[in-house]
Amino acid sequence: MREIYLDNSATTRPLDEVREIVSRMMESDYGNPSSMHQKGVDAEAAVRAAKEQIARALGFELRMKPYDREILFTSCGTESDNLAIIGTAMAYKRSGSHIITTQVEHPAVLQTMEYLKEQGFRVTYLPVDAYGRVLAKEVREALCEDTILVSIMAVNNEVGAMMPIAEIGAMLKKERPDIIFHVDAVQGFTKMDLLPKKMGIDLMSISGHKIHGPKGIAVLYVDDRVKLKPILFGGGQQQGLRSGTENVPGIAGIGLAAKMLSETKREDIERLYELKEFFVNGLREIPGIKVHGIPTDNDNEPDIRVTAPHIVSAGFTGISKAEVLLHALEEMGIYVSSGSACASNKPAVSATLKAMGIQKEYLEATLRFSFSVQTTKKDLEDTLKALQTMYPLLSRFSRR
Ligand code: PLP
Numbered sequence: 001m002r003e004i005y006l007d008n009s010a011t012t013r014p015l016d017e018v019r020e021i022v023s024r025m026m027e028s029d030y031g032n033p034s035s036m037h038q039k040g041v042d043a044e045a046a047v048r049a050a051k052e053q054i055a056r057a058l059g060f061e062l063r064m065k066p067y068d069r070e071i072l073f074t075s076c077g078t079e080s081d082n083l084a085i086i087g088t089a090m091a092y093k094r095s096g097s098h099i100i101t102t103q104v105e106h107p108a109v110l111q112t113m114e115y116l117k118e119q120g121f122r123v124t125y126l127p128v129d130a131y132g133r134v135l136a137k138e139v140r141e142a143l144c145e146d147t148i149l150v151s152i153m154a155v156n157n158e159v160g161a162m163m164p165i166a167e168i169g170a171m172l173k174k175e176r177p178d179i180i181f182h183v184d185a186v187q188g189f190t191k192m193d194l195l196p197k198k199m200g201i202d203l204m205s206i207s208g209h210k211i212h213g214p215k216g217i218a219v220l221y222v223d224d225r226v227k228l229k230p231i232l233f234g235g236g237q238q239q240g241l242r243s244g245t246e247n248v249p250g251i252a253g254i255g256l257a258a259k260m261l262s263e264t265k266r267e268d269i270e271r272l273y274e275l276k277e278f279f280v281n282g283l284r285e286i287p288g289i290k291v292h293g294i295p296t297d298n299d300n301e302p303d304i305r306v307t308a309p310h311i312v313s314a315g316f317t318g319i320s321k322a323e324v325l326l327h328a329l330e331e332m333g334i335y336v337s338s339g340s341a342c343a344s345n346k347p348a349v350s351a352t353l354k355a356m357g358i359q360k361e362y363l364e365a366t367l368r369f370s371f372s373v374q375t376t377k378k379d380l381e382d383t384l385k386a387l388q389t390m391y392p393l394l395s396r397f398s399r400r
Contacts (some may be wrong), residue, residue, distance in 0.1 A: 003269025004379045008210075008327055009187060009311055009370035010337055011158055015212045015260060018253045025249035025296065034244050043248045047073070050255025054219055057262035058204070059195035069239040072220045073251050077186040077207030078108040081151075081221040084203040085112045085229050088149045090229035091122055092180065096146030102126045102163075103355040104156050109184055110351075113151075131293050132305070132356050136168045140175065149180045154188025156209045158339060158352040158368060159293035162192060169200030180226055180362030186210055186218075190261040191269065191308050203224050204281055206258070208250060212372065213257030217250030261373070268373050272309035275371055279312055280304060282384040288317040289387070290394055292358055292366065295307060310371045313353075315362025318395035322365050323353045326357040328394060332386050337368045 001277065006319045014022075021388040025046065033038030033047050036358040053175050055062040062068060101113055103125045111121045124142045139150060145377040150172060154165050165183055172181050186192050189206045196204050208214050222228060222241075222371065232245030261268070280302055283289045292313040295302040319325055322338035329336055339350045349363050358366075369383070 002382075004334045004382060006369045006371065006375065006379065006383060007335045007337045008372035008375070009368065011209045011215065012212045012372050013374060014209075014214060014253070014256060017260065018213055018257050021256050022249040022253040024198075025252045029199050029248065029252075030370060031248075033248065034235070043246075046248055046252050047246055050251045053255040053259040053321045054206075056219075057190075057258040058197075058221060060197050061292070065269065069241055070224065072222055072238050072242050073246055074218045074220055074242055075216055075247070075253075076218050077106075077184070077210070079207050079281055080207070080218045081106070081108040081182075081184055081186075081207035082112050083220055083228070084205060085109065085149065085151055086116065086231050087228040087241075088180045088182065088203065088226065089116050089119075091227040092148040093121075095178070096144075096148040098124070098144045098147040100121065100124045100126065100142050100150045100229070101145060102128060102152055104132055104134075104158075104161070104352040105151070105153050106157055106184060106186070108186075109151055110152070128161065128352075128355050130356055131295050131351060132156050132159045134163055136164050136171050138256060139168050140171055143176055143179070147176070147179055149182060151182040151184065153184040153186075154194055154309070155185075155191060155308040156293075156352060157187045158350055159309070159313040159356070160308035160370075161189075161293055162188070162306065162308050165194065165201065166199045173200040187308065190258070190265055191272070193311055196221050196223065201230075206254075208254035209259065211254075211257045211261050212374075214250045214253040217247050218241055219254065219258075239244045262371070269309050272371055272373075272375075273305060275302050275377060277302075277310055278310060278377060279369065279380045279384070282380070283314050283387070286384075286388055286391065288391065290315040290317070290362060292362070300376075310369075312369045313366055313370070315358065315366045316395065317361060317365070318389060319365040319391075322367050324369060324394055325365075325391065328390050329383070329386060332390070334383050337370075339366060339368065 031043035033044040052062050054071050111341040180202045183201050184205045186207045206219040208217040230241050232243045294302045326338050
C-alpha cells in the first residue's frame with residue numbers, strides 16, 4: 001500500500017542529506033566540542049558551521065567572535081519556548097511581572113505561562129478572530145507599564161493561522177522597545193518570512209524535526225540585547241545559557257536542513273500554496289466538510305495566501321469523534337492527525353478551535369492535514385478520493 005503522509009506538522013521525514021550527515025557525525029566526528037584535542041576542535045567547527053547556516057536562514061551573518069550566543073541549541077521546540085519565556089521572566093522580573101501571549105499557543109508556551117503565574121507573574125491571553133489570528137492592535141491595547149515579554153506564535157499548529165509578526169514586532173520596537181518579543185516559529189520557520197533582525201524579534205524558537213531535520217534538536221535565536229537566565233544548570237556550555245554537552249550530530253542535521261529548506265523556500269512556499277488551494281477546493285466540494293480558518297477575499301473566494309501554506313484543518317459534520325475518520329484513513333495508508341497530535345496523544349477538545357468560535361459539532365470532529373516539500377498533488381488527489389468514498393459511509397449526516 002502506498003503511504004501518504006499528511007501529518008507534517010506533527011513531524012517530518014528527514015531529508016536524505018540530513019540522515020547522511022547525522023550518521024557521518026556519529027561515525028567519525030563524535031568528539032565533544034568542549035574537549036581541547038583535535039576531535040573536540042572538529043566538533044566545535046561543526047557546531048559553528050551549523051550556527052552559520054541557521055543565521056543565514058534567518059537572514060543575517062554570524063559575526064566572527066569567538067563566543068556568541070545568538071544561536072543556542074536546545075533539545076526540542078518545547079525547551080526553546082521554556083528557555084525563552086522562563087529565561088526572560090527571571091532576568092527581567094525586577095522591571096515588571098506582566099506577560100502577553102495568545103489563547104492559541106502550543107502547550108509548550110501555555111503551560112510555561114501557567115508555571116510563571118504560580119511564580120507571581122500576570123499573564124494576558126489574547127483572544128483570536130474567527131480565523132485564529134491575533135491583531136497587532138490588540139497586543140498594543142494589552143500593554144501595561146510593567147509588561148516585560150510578549151510571546152506570539154508565527155503559525156498556529158492546529159489551523160495554520162499566520163500571525164502578523166512583522167507588524168507586532170514593528171509596533172513594539174516603536175512604542176515599547178523595552179519589551180522582549182518572543183516568537184514560537186516551530187511551525188512558521190521556512191513557511192513564511194521570519195527575519196528576526198528586520199522584524200523586531202528578540203527570541204525565536206525553531207525545531208529540527210518540523211523542517212526535515214532530526215528529532216531531539218532545536219534552536220533558540222537570542223538577540224544580543226536580551227538578558228536571559230538559564231533553566232538548566234551544569235557544565236556551562238553555550239555561554240552558560242544551556243548547560244549540557246551539545247548534540248553535535250543533531251546540530252549538523254538541523255543546520256543542513258535549515259540551509260537546504262531556506263534555499264528553496266520561495267519555490268516551496270509557492271508550490272505548497274498551489275497544493276493547499278487544490279486540496280481546500282476539493283474538500284469544499286464534499287458535502288458535510290467545513291474547512292476552518294480561511295478568510296474569504298473580496299470576491300468571496302477563500303483567501304488561502306493569508307494563511308500558512310502547509311496546514312489545512314477541516315470539520316466533518318455527522319462524525320462524533322475525529323479518531324474514527326483518522327483510523328479509517330490510516331487503513332488506506334493515509335496519515336493525518338486529529339486536533340494537535342504533536343501536543344499529546346490524548347484526545348482533548350482543542351482550545352484553538354474553541355477560541356476561534358468553531359461550532360460545537362466540529363470540536364471533536366476535526367482533522368488536520370499538513371503538507372511538506374515531500375507532499376505531491378497525487379497524495380492529495382488520492383486523499384480526496386478516499387474521503388469522497390469513505391466519509392459518507394461513516395457519517396450520520398449523510399444517512400439522515
Ligand atoms: N510550538 C509549536 C507551534 C509546535 O507546533 C510544537 C510541536 O508541535 C512545539 C512548539 C513543540 O516542539 P517540539 O515537538 O520540538 O518540542
